[in-house]
Amino acid sequence: MARFAPGDKVTVAARYPTGPRHIRTPYYIRGKTGAVERICGEYKNPEQLAFGDYDANAFPLYRVRFDQAHVWPDYDGPAADKVDVEIFEHWLEPAEGGN
């Protein structure tokens, strides 16, 4: 069951684990807030799969849309420009200020 719905404002966890890891949440998007564009379905957690755990838990995967001007404070393009990123649910929290 997906925790978020399209349009929900979400913030990517600002977690920076170290040590052996395989994380598919890009560094540049951690801590940023965007809106759910769509739910892609449920997929096995790559952080477990990468270490051979093929019974990994499946989590909802979202496409989240961010304003470029928010992602890069010195972004030099129009305010309407966006970046869409696929992010697993366990990296997302409701954005402050509510959904």
Added chain:
Amino acid sequence: MPHSHDHDDGPDDGHDDDTGHSHGHGHDHDHDHTPIQADEPTGHYHNLADAARELLIEKGYFDGSDVREMIERIDSRTPAIGASIVAKAWTDPSFKERLLTNGKKTLKDEMDIDVVVADLVVVENTEDVHNVVVCTLCSCYPVFVLGRPPDWYKSREYRSRVVRHPRQVLHEFGTEIGDDREVRVHDSTADMRYMVLPKRPAGTDGWSEEQLAGVIGRDSMIGVAEVELPN
């Protein structure tokens, strides 16, 4: 297809040994002669991939001909497949809607094209939006509709810069997007793959799907170019 976490959707063979350089003569001559061999020592990841493949073959998971067949199958995919999808979408609005809503099922049901990953997300360029695709983490690419990715797509330079300065990178490709159009970057970070549905160029009214497909190039389906008619 064995499960793999390869986001390139196929073996990245890493090989580059076809130098197109061949000598038919012997080696008993006296001028300087570069021996025919690998240009550079193989790197860590190349060696690791070779060792893993040899081990898997030795353990009987697959054999050399399976590897060869997979490479052959990947090489049989070309941007012509993507072009045929775009041409159909340009000429059949209801197909386009289904393609944009459910890429994998629509391609299987209506064009018998296998989307071998979780899903293909087709993103449409309009008067208001220009889309461009990247994989900042590795080199995810819709090989099953566009063939193997160009080298620049896998370069650190493209991957790091197109998400940070997309308009500058598009400019370097000769593609100018006006400030009245949103540039939307798609970072393929997980299980989806992406293809851009470019804008149909003016002056193509009444063209057949085959004629249209003939002007649709690979780069327009990655989003670093728009479709232009030859002069």
